[in-house]
Amino acid sequence: MSNKLPQAFRHPYAFNPNFETSVAYFCMEYAIDQSLKIYSGGLGFLAGSHMRSAFDQKQNLIGIGILWKYGYYDQFKKEDRKMGVLFQEKLYHFLEDTNIKFTIKIAGNDVWVKAYYLNPKTFGTAPLFLLSTDVPENDYLARSTTFKLYDSDPKAKIAQCMVLGLGGAKLLEELNYDTEVYHFNEAHALSAVFNWLPKMGKEKLKEKLVFTTHTPEEAGNEKHDLNILRELGFFNGLPTERVREFTNTDGFEFNHSLVALKLARKANGVSKLHGEVAQEMWAHYEGICPITHITNAQNKKYWADERIEKARQDNDLNALKARKREMKQYLFDEVANQTGKLFNPDVFTMVWARRFAEYKRADLITRDAERFEELMKNSKYPVQIIFAGKPYPMDYNAIRTYDFLVELSHKYKNMSVLAGYELHLSNKLKDGSDVWLNNPRVTREASGTSGMTAAMNGSINFSTNDGWIREFEEISPESVYTLPIIDHTLPHYDQDKMDLANLYKILENEILPLYYGDNDAWFRKVHKSMSDVVPFFDSDRMASDYYTKLYNI
Structure with a gap:
């Protein structure tokens, strides 16, 4: 594996010496420009500003996300002026086809994933790779995985997280790119660790993985039945015993944020108060990493x-x-x-x-x-x-x-x-x-x-x-x-x-x-x-x- 991106996708600047560590930033949504509707709210706004500042500061960081065909949704007023929801296909002629295509296993089936590229010069951001399952090789169910941001069907949302996590890890392999740090901006990309753990072991992964938790709300800290995750292929074929060993998980409740905190070298909340709340919230669990805080900000x-x-x-x-x-x-x-x-x-x-x-x-x-x-x-x-x-x-x-x-x-x-x-x-x-x-x-x-x-x-x-x-x-x-x-x-x-x-x-x-x-x-x-x-x-x-x-x- 190389420590440099392929020439076609390299940053258009020499790195600032303070920011030379290579980082792959995994996030479910990015609010970068009005014309790129792949975000829902605060997490996306935050990630968009981060990508802009990474570019402005000449940082060695790339983003990995998903190209949502229908975005979050289009909000409108119905005939009675109440709220309407429209899912309309989005078209993005400014995205570049990387010609990278690969498969991941979801529910035992090969699902094709295609990677698109947002050139840093388009909106002034760090390089951003967006993954899509909307390709002719997939059946409708597989194609629909990347249709709607935060699908309301629990299994569909797990599959979306697998595209970001397992798909993002596979993308790095296809790019032959070995980053020094994996940054999970929320736990959506957690499935990636089950690609990496058998290859590098828990200690090496812990050196490379950092995690940002964005909310104390229950809905933002997902839990699923371990057997459902196994059936969907979330663990990338690892036997349940190995999953328990790697994640120190008992029982059948799999808490995504908790596992991220166990596997990461360090984590952060997104304000000083939230850092304190997060430390208190997770303190009674064994084996979690140190939690600091880095207060959110926006790109002036x-x-x-x-x-x-x-x-x-x-x-x-x-x-x-x-x-x-x-x-x-x-x-x-x-x-x-x-x-x-x-x-x-x-x-x-x-x-x-x-x-x-x-x-x-x-x-x-x-x-x-x-x-x-x-x-x-x-x-x-x-x-x-x-x-x-x-x-x-x-x-x-x-x-x-x-x-x-x-x-x-x-x-x-x-x-x-x-x-x-x-x-x-x-x-x-x-x-x-x-x-x-x-x-x-x-x-x-x-x-x-x-x-x-x-x-x-x-x-x-x-x-x-x-x-x-x-x-x-x-x-x-x-x-x-x-x-x-x-x-x-x-x-x-x-x-x-x-x-x-x-x-x-x-x-x-x-x-x-x-x-x-x-x-x-x-x-x-x-x-x-x-x-x-x-x-x-x-x-x-x-x-x-x-x-x-x-x-x-």
């Missing part, structure tokens, strides 16, 4: 508006105000297009936009109907509120919450719910918001990143004190509004009631009076927030940290 070069950034650099509050007003109007054009409502750029605008998940509490601000009514009809301090986000297409509770907000918005000309939350809309929402609302239950949001890019574009974060926000508040306490920390062991009803009361208290007594009472002071806060969110929450710092804390031995 991609996300930040150049004109508002220049106003910040010039310390020109008038230019900052003027550009912010223009950016709000761009967002409001989208609001008008989708909802027929004309928002006013001179009115305070708050945005809640991210993945719809129960713990993120999209509808929290609406749960006190009387106070919400008063807020929406406040003539002294007028407010505009925008919601957006993509629930998992089979999460009917999350879709119900989205549809409830749509129905509620019909009552108010100053409330809207938008569809199509991908990179372009995400950027508009961050550019056009005065306040970026974030209210997950504390300790459940491992990091969160959307508020970072909102801050880069002149939006003030208003959040529960969770994830990355806790670190931002330490750096710049005057730049963020945070809810008081409450006892997160209380029943959810009590937590929600207390957080909601504190949310309204801060919004009504601090945020709105400052915005309307002393607009210069508001924009000084905006300037401070923009200045302090970088460099720490720019992904250049994060990509560098992965080398110093995880990759370099």
Whole structure:
């Protein structure tokens, strides 16, 4: 095996001496450009920024992912304005055919896997290889493995993870490329270890493998019956006894994150708080690796508006105000297009936009109907509120919450719910918001990143004190509004009631009076927030940290 990629796929730069260790970065999704719809949410946004910063810093890193034929899904409004789900074939003429094709075994059958290549020069990323089973040699079932990101059928999703893991390991063999580090960004690629373990042994693998865990949520730490995994070929033909020996697994429950923590040399959570939560969460298991933290970040070069950034650099509050007003109007054009409502750029605008998940509490601000009514009809301090986000297409509770907000918005000309939350809309929402609302239950949001890019574009974060926000508040306490920390062991009803009361208290007594009472002071806060969110929450710092804390031995 060579320590260099084939000439056709090499990095278009000489490596920075600080980042010469070769890394293969395995991730289920990447949000790199609006035109490449192979992502669902935060994990993809994070991976996309990582790949951009790896390129900017001239790092010796390649990405391995999957080319999802239908992406996650296309979100639209149905006839009754409620949420619709469309799976539409995506076409990518800018991807290059590597002419690499090989088979892996899934459920005892040979499944052909084809590799495509995203040239680093196309979007300014580290080299990215995307795997697909949508080839003529496969039957429909095999072809459909890489159709939908996070398929709702458990066995289909296991097969998808096998394409990323076993397929990614096989790709490295086809490239004749021996990397020094394997980085699993979440445990989706875990099946790869069962390609490597018989060839290099547990100790050698442990030297090479690092692991990032992104969530304490149950859904993000998958468990499966060991016999089902064996039947599907997840263990690459290894006998069950050998699997137990390698992974130190008893019983028949196979916990993917736990096994990754046992086999890796080192792991990390994605914020300081999440690192602590992860250490506590896994502490009672034997044989896990050390868990540090590397706080998530986003690529400023991609996300930040150049004109508002220049106003910040010039310390020109008038230019900052003027550009912010223009950016709000761009967002409001989208609001008008989708909802027929004309928002006013001179009115305070708050945005809640991210993945719809129960713990993120999209509808929290609406749960006190009387106070919400008063807020929406406040003539002294007028407010505009925008919601957006993509629930998992089979999460009917999350879709119900989205549809409830749509129905509620019909009552108010100053409330809207938008569809199509991908990179372009995400950027508009961050550019056009005065306040970026974030209210997950504390300790459940491992990091969160959307508020970072909102801050880069002149939006003030208003959040529960969770994830990355806790670190931002330490750096710049005057730049963020945070809810008081409450006892997160209380029943959810009590937590929600207390957080909601504190949310309204801060919004009504601090945020709105400052915005309307002393607009210069508001924009000084905006300037401070923009200045302090970088460099720490720019992904250049994060990509560098992965080398110093995880990759370099």
